[in-house]
Amino acid sequence: MKERLKQLGSLLRAYPAAICFLVFITGFMVLDMCWPTREFSELENTMLDQKPAFSFQALFSNEWTADYGEYVKDQIALRDSWIDLQSRSESLLLQKAEIGGILIGKDRQLFTEMFTLTRTEQRTLPNNIKAVEQFAQRHGDKVTVLIAPSASAIYPEKLPFAAPMLDEDSWLDQTFAAVEAAGGNVLDLRSTFTEHKDEYIYYRTDHHWTTYGAQLAYEEFCAQQGLTPFDTESHTRVDVPEFLGTSYSKSRYWHTKADALTYYPLDNEMTIFDVTVPGQRTPKSTSGLYDTAKLEVVDKYATFLYGNNGYSEIQGDGEGSILLVKDSYGNCFAPFLTANYSKIGVVDLRNYPYGIDELIESEGYEHVLILYNFQSFKSDSYLYNINRDPIE
Template sequence: MEKTVYRKKSRSPFPAPLALFAALLCGFTLLNLFWPKRELSELENRKLAQMPAFTVKSFLNGQWQKSFATYWQDQVAFRDGWINLESAVNSLVLGKTEESGILLGDDGWMFTRLFTVTDSAKAQLEKNVNAVCSFASRYPGRVTFLLAPSASVIYPEMLPDNAPMVDEDAMLDEIFARVGEYADVMDLRPLYRSAKDQDLYFKTDHHWTPNGAYLAYTQFCERQGLEPFDRNSHTAIEVEDFYGTHYSATRRWNARPDSFEYFDLPNPMTIYKINGEAQYEADRTETMVNTDKLSTRDKYGAFLDGNNGYSVIEGDGEGSILVVKDSYANSFVPYLTANYAKIGVVDFRNFAYGLDSTIEAEGYDQILILYNFQTFLSDSHVIYIDRPTTLK
C-alpha cells in the first residue's frame, strides 16, 4: 500500500497582511518626502515647523529628534484631511463638545471656554479696572467705556449642556459699577438680548460681526446725541466663506462659514510709526479696509488693516475722538467717520506709552475705551492707559 506523504507548505517570511502594511508604510514615507512643504497653515492660523538644522550637539541631547518629529507631523501629506477626520471622529464617535479650549455648541456655534478665572487673571482685571478709573477721573465727562459681553452671555442656550461657564454677568455688573463712577458706561446686554436674532457675533470666530458693531455704535450715538451712519445710503459689499479663529482651533468637521458686509468708504487712514511718547512718523496712508486681506483666512483683519499702535482717520463730521481698543473696535471705528472730523485709534499691544501727552498734543475732545470682556479680563497692556506722561 502506497504511503501518503504530506509535505509542509513553504511560507513567505512575511505574511501577506504584514507585507501589505510594510508596503503602505514605505509608500507613505516616500510620499511624505516629496510632498510639498508649507510654511503656514491658513486653516490652523499658525506657522508650520520646518526641517531643523542638524548639529551633533542637538542630536546627542535629543533636541533634534524632537524638532524633527514636530516637523514630520506638521508637514505630513494630506494634513488638513487628517485633522478634519480627527475632528469628525471626536464629534460623532466620542461625542466631544470641546476642542482646543473652544466649546462646540448647537447650530454651529463655537464659544471660548471660560470655566474659571485664575488668580493671575483676577489680579490683572483689578489692575485694569483701577487703571481705567484713574484715567477717566482725569477727563471728567469725556470718557465712554464700552465692554462688549461674550457671545456666550447673549446666546447661553447655544452652549453645550451644563457647560459651567463663569458668571460673566456678575463680573460685568461689578466692573460697570466701579468704572461708572468716573466714565459713561455702555452696557450692551439689554440691547443685544432684545436683538439676538440679528447675527451679532460670528459663529466661527471670537469677534462680533460688523452688524453687531453697528448696533453698539447706534447706542453710542444715542448717548452722545449724534446722528448714526446711514447704512441705507451706502452700498454694502458682502464677504463670504469666512472661517474664523475658533474654527482654526477646532477644525470642526461640519462647520459652516460665516459671512459679513462692509462699506468701502473713501476716508483716508494714516498709520504711524511710534518713535517715542507722542512722537509719531507717518508710515502709510490707506483706506480703512485692506481688501487684500479679504482673500486670506484672516478676513476680519482687513478692518483698520489689523491692530496698529496708532492710526488717525479723517472723518466727515466735527470734533475729534480717540478710540482705545482691542480688535473688537476694528469693525466699529469706520462708522465714526460720519460723526467726527478726526478719529485717533490706539492699540496698546503696539503702543507702549500713556495717553495724556497724545491727548494734549492732538487735542482729542472725546475718548472711547472699547474692549471685549475676555480680552479686558487678562490683557496686561490695558494698564498703559494710566501711565504718567514723561514729557516736560
C-alpha cells in the first residue's frame, strides 16, 4: 500500500498539470451526467434542446449525431455560469463591443446590431412597405401607420465608435412617404423622441420602448386624432425593478444595469379569441390586461396583454372603436387606448393569418392603427397577411 502511495506521489510530482486536468474532466463528466435536464432557459429566454430520439437511420445520416451535439451543448452543467464567463471574457479581456448580436454602448445601453439588411430582409422590407401602402390605398385616412424608430436611431452617440449601422432613417422616410401618397396617415416619432432622449424612453437591456416611451407615442397619436390623453396622474403607477430584457438574454453582458418596468393597473377586461377559420372568432378566455405572474420571472415584458395573441378585444372607457395591428411594441401601448375608445381590437399577424378587411367590416372598426418597431417591420414575414383575402 505504501509503495502504491509512493508511486502515486511520484506521478503527481512528475505530471501535476495532466493529473489535475484528468481529475477535472472526470469530475465534470460525472457532474454533467447528474445535472438535471432543463426545457427552458429563463436567463436566455429560449427553449433548450432535448435529448433526440435514437434511430439507426438518423445515426447513419448524421442527423442524430448533430442533434445530440446540440443537446449536450444546451444541457451542459453550469450552463449559465459558463455563458457569464464567456461574456466577461469577451468584454473585459478581448474588449469586444458586440456580443451575441448585441452592441455594448455607452452608459451600459445595449443595442441590436443592424449593420445591413439580411438577404431575407432585402425582400421582406420592401414587401412590407408595399403591404402598408396597399392597405392605405383601400382604407384611406382611416389608417395610421406608426413605425417606431430603434434606440440606435435616437442615440447614435451611444453606439460603439464607428459602428456601421443601417440607414434606418431613409427606410422610414420611404415608408411614410408611400403611406401618405396612398391616402393614409403616418406618425413619425423621430423628432419627439429626440426631444425627450434624455428621458427613459428605451430600456437599457431590452429592444422595446419603455412604458413612458409608449406613452409619448400615444400622446402624439392623441394630438393627431384630437383625443384627450390617458391621465397618468389619476391612475396608480407601479414600477417593477430588476427587469432584464432580451438584449441582456442574448449578450449576458456582465456589467449591465437592470431596468424597471412600469404599468398602470386597470380594471378593463380583455377577451382573447380562438380564430381557426376566417370570420369565426370563439372567446377563449377573459381577463385583465396584465399577466402579473410574469412579473416574477425574467421576461417581465410578457406581462402586457398576456403576450402576442392572434386576436383580442379590450373593453375601453371611451367612445367608438379602433383596431390595433401590432408587433410586441403595441403590448404596452394598448392599455392607454382604453381612455379614448369603447372597444379596442388587437391583432398580431404572427398568429392571425387571415387578413383583416373582413374583421374591420364585421366588427365595425372606425380606425386602424398599424404599430411596429422598425426592427420587426424590416423582418416580419407575416405582415403581408394584412392584405390577404380571408377566403384564401
